[in-house]
Amino acid sequence: MPIDRSVVRARIENAAEYVGPLWPLNTFNAANPLQGFEDQPFDRAVQKAGQLFGGRGYPGPQVFRQAWENGEIDADVLTRHLAEHGITERPEVLLGRMDADAAGHDATPADQPLDRVLTKWLSAFLDQGQAAWPMPNREDGFYAAWRTVAPYDGEIPGVDRPSDLPDTLVEAFEAVLESYPEARWEPIFVHHLTALPGWTGFIKWRSRRADTAWQEAHPITLTQYLAVRLTLADRMGSAIAPDRTEDLPTNGTDRPALPRIWLRAWEESYRTRLLDDLRQAPSSAPETDRPDAQLVFCIDTRSEVIRRHIEQQGPYETHGYAGFFGVPMQHQAYGTGERVKSCPPIVDPKHRVVERPVESHRAQADRYDWWAQLERAGTTLLATLKKNIAAAFGFVEGSGGFFGAAMAARTLLPSGLFRLAERLDERLPGPEAFCAPTVDRAPAIDADTEDGLPVGISNEAKVLYAEAAFRLMGWTDTFAPIVVFTGHGSQTPNNPYKASLDCGACAGNPGGPNARVLAAICNEDAVRAALRERGIDIPEDTVFLAGQHNTTTDEITLFVDDDNPPVAPKALGRLRRDLQSAQADAATERVRTLNTTVDEGRPAAAVRETERRAADWAETRPEWGLAGNAAFIVGPRELTRGLDLEGRCFLHSYDWTADEDGTALETIMTGPLVVGEWINTQYYFSTVDNAAYGSGSKVTQNVVGKLGVVQGNGGDLMSGLPLQSLKADDERVCHRPLRLLALIQAPTDRVEAILDRHAALAHLFDHEWMHLTVMDPAQDPAFVRYRPGGGWRPQPAAKASTATEVRASAGAP
């Protein structure tokens, strides 16, 4: 039966909606694993996803019990929510019932020979440089390459030569689908795509958005995947079509489930407390007219902790802005040909920024080059010796002692290694000490327009990015003598999930390069003149610096040329000292949550502990990342200054009085807030069902093909976050799975107008993928909550507030 190729493709496109894209490890991007369900209400979506992936959609009873026992769920609120559904039993009884309901949920899936064979070939085909002996014929595409090697796979019955298998994709589909009407195709495709959601998610990412060199060299699509899978299923006697009962998920019932009620009560408890805290925030009047320095941090929840401690050091002001600093760029570090995207997943890079040595530091660059070349030669030699069959045995014999000693040092003396690395860095500074980003557009003759991306940034774009930064933050006057744009990155060796700890707004890379670019732009006279014409008057004596916040140790490095400092050395020295003090305070606060035995009274010990984690190759939890994230606050810092938000809030600076047409708010709500929702849903689902939506324990993970991890020696590619990033131990979670609360200080009608213009954004609130509360400066009570489907509900103050006592710290309760 001839089939229409375009119809098959359309059916596959529809079926693929159920699979969320999965980014490779090196550009790990937080994304909602249920992204394909976001056009449906949350409760229905998790039910449907549960049918397809077998994953839980709400926190388990153990998580609720922990929250209940720690007082995170208000008894009054819970009782009211339960009563609305006619439930009157005591919470403890209900927890017991949820325990009983959950029993048997975590059944281990049966071994599927089809999955086993397919994942073997997927990992061989998709390998991105890990295999010493790559799969042949990959340039022909997945189906053709697999067809030529399938006869050698003993697990595939009845295939002696490639011609035993269909020649083309269309023939492959025809052979399998001929006995099914078109109406059955989509459920068949959904069944086979969701059988391995990790691998199919990765293929979806690679074939649709990525345009990577790997995809160009070794093309693969979901159509090819399905052609191979259906052919294999046919040959191996596996079911082609799912049982009728497993057809496309139905709408299910709307029976109120206990976990759903508990989750809402927990979310309301958190919201009420946060709003009460904001109502009673300590006086935030600035102590001076002009602060000594202003530091701009990423909106990342980890910035809240360090910002709070910096502000406590003296006349400092901090702001929050998306960590790519509004510069949509691709970055090429010095000494590498690798170009990495350095902007959020929903933004395409528009410029390439290349790090090049500055002439005055040529000697430093030459010295660095010499050592780097030596290191590269050594690495190449080592790789050759390890992989060469003849040399490998002798190499192990000869070098075992050295590597054994190195291993022992890494294992037993990680802190010593950290200090050694610091000293080496002082002796041989890295490229950030002698390079500058190519901010200026190169002359046309040198312009590198490969990939269509120009090197450098045009003057118009520079002004646009600088103005956007200040307008979005609502910061158009009062500039300190020093303004620091501070990106962030983590420090963690031997960690496939490093990208998940780096800046999400920079596509899982450290944000320092973007900070340097915006600082360089803002220091240009022409840019300042243009800004002045637009009403942003930056004083002549203001100097913009760039820095990077090490989120593992809380150290803040300023990218300053100390031989020729752009600001007075005394002021710079004071700032550095205060940043060090803030580091000690922040590290002390965070270390309490990390299951350590460090003496809490000694900040130096806390810093040392974080440094050990930053250097220890056996450390599974270098830091908590964004665990705990629960709210996204859009408003001026005065709203939250002085409050301990426990590192649980994204903070985006915004001033509603400086944004009459709502453009800035629209940009924040359609950009950073959406990315916040992606991060939040990833943490949520990774926590509520780590087996289905997370990636299990790091201890038993293996990296495959330099692109993802599997548990043990094979199976599906794991998506989401590892257990150690979410749970304090086997029993207790650190990340409290709550849907993101967007809290915006602006007139309600302005927010409403934005929702009216952006159906996709409004759906996220209407379908309760996140919640929205507006702090309307013109209304009393000031807080109004958005009702899914439209309309607003006043949010009065709670009877008993917890706001007066600033809680001590975040972390695992």
Added chain:
Amino acid sequence: MSDDTTPKDTRHSLHPLKKIEIIVRGEKEPFVKDLLDDSTVSGYTIHHNVTGRGEHGFHEGRLLFNDRDGLVMFFAVGQQEAIQTIVDGLTPLFEKSSGVMFVSDTHVVRLDKFLQEE
């Protein structure tokens, strides 16, 4: 003095063809592009960041920090059979995804530009 140029020399004949206009969410752009690439239409035009109201509400166009959410509009002109293939490929898509397509009669002057070489 008589004019040698007759009206016949300046008038061009028009050839009937079909035109398809497609509006989909930005994330469906690769799918529609592949469909058009695989069809026998000789080319197509894409408008990014299209603004408008549909069944699911309003979709604003260009955004500063989001290149994903907008709508994309395609249009292509070709012979009846070529346009039908595109319609066949899009019909199942619109069962699940939001989007619209319009097919209408149109005329072109340079017919050879719209016929793909075999």
